[in-house]
Amino acid sequence: MNSFDRQIRYFRVIAELKSLSQAAEALGLTQSGISRQLGSLEEHLGVPLFYRTGRGVELTPAGSFLQSQTHTAYETIDNALASIKGHDAATQGKLKIATVHTLSYYFMAEIVAKFLGVRPTTTVSLVARSSPEVVTLVERGDVDLGFVYDSAVASDRLNSTPLFDDRMCLIVNRQYKAKSQSIDLNKHRLSLVVFPPHYALRRMLHSSGLEFDTVAEAETIAVMLDLVSSGVGYCILPDRIHTKLLAEYSLRKIAIDQPLLTRRVVAITKIAVPPSSLTQLMLDAALGNLSR
Template sequence: MDTPDRQLRNFLRIAELKSLSRAAEELDQTQSGLSRQLAALEAHLGKPLFVRTGRGVELTEAGRKLHDAIHGSYRAIDQAVDTIRDSHGTTQGTVRLAIVHTVSYYFMADVVAAFVSSHPGVNLSLMGRSSPEVVSLVESGKADLGFVYDTAVATPTLASHPLFEDEMCLVTRESAVGNEADDDGIDLRGRPLRLVGFPPAYALHRMIQSAGLHPDYVAEAETVDAILKLVSTGVGDCILPCRLPDKLLADYGLRKIGIRSPLLRRRIVAISHGERHALPLTGALLECALQVARSLP
């Protein structure tokens, strides 16, 4: 139902994003539906509120006056609602968490266990994605929290909370023979590499490239299990976080080899939308993640 309140809130979101299409995506509406609501508001006021530009929309003089008149009031209302919710606590609802695929194998189980045990009535929705997709989901409001490589976070709208560092290792078959590695690991520089890896958009793929390595990618896959299955067939090795459980690798007949050079290390961070007040459940999940991260060796 297109109530005046909804029309005004949608107007504020369009003004903030300066884009009808981006506002429609964030509000989970069709662009045509959002346009009809805006047209109804403009018809009621008798003035256009936006003008189209080459890069989106800009407020007209009437739009600026309306924005200035209602922006503070709506912010005060939202803050009052959030304060009441915070003071009474939240025990039910859904938290949407987007994560890079790799952390689901060695970090998420402890986080989920800690969170669910203290919030049994809450539904935790997990979405495994690439780093850019995790950033996009949190930025658009389709995820409340994200766990991602810090190199993928390049937007001022997101708040970043350091969790832990991930160091990479070479994963190869147990039966593979190699004498290049010592107690400090293997030097991959100048060494021919046949790898199974993530697609180019993934942070791990870009990390390998930025370290000066130029492997021959014999196959690509979007999940850790698919990568390990391919490596187990002998088509190539892979580079994955050292924190992957040894039992998982053993199930595929694989082993880890430390990498001495180049240093392949990235920080995992939790990200939230810095311009929105986080719900209490989101804050509780973040605190669980920080506590688990602090306990990691």
């Protein structure tokens, strides 16, 4: 990539993020380095491309014109490069994914299986983390794709693709005497095993106004289920958790009538990095657009 092409690409990232510091981080550069590249481009063109504001930068008329005129050309180039790269990597490569813990128990296996049905020799590296940690991993470029609850995504450096809504249920042991198949948690103060405070599902419980007693905190579903199976309170998890898994712990689900506890699951990618063909295939699998 020659210096002029590089400067225009840097300009486009700055224009997208509206911040020199965020653009520098996204590109792996220092802020002074990207400022020099922008200054060199502006000197070559003879006009400023951005206004400096207290919150970042805004495009000048010349900057807006350059952004609009280069959009189609660079999008075409990047798509062509990604297509060629994807063709070469059609039967090999590595895809790094981060997901919240809950999805690793009922969603990820299915979509990874669909993906590998099309790209059987690709290595899929999967890590389970809390929602904030998944966001950070994607922002830093440590993983190609993240699956997370939308409430955790408050970043203008990420693309977010809605997948589905998760409704919560109450997990109890077999000895629990239920009067019905559902429960109004507003009428009961339960002892719960919960995720740590920085987890999205823990924040959901607090934001719902639900009153409960915390008897234990656990970072993984396996530990939660072990504790509930041992008689240490109950837990609240997505209703999509497989009944077969719960049966292994002698547990079962009870539907929650009130409060309504739902979270939307989204896929996130880094804006500054166009999705590779492998990343797009995994997104297609998550969206149900890929058959095995």
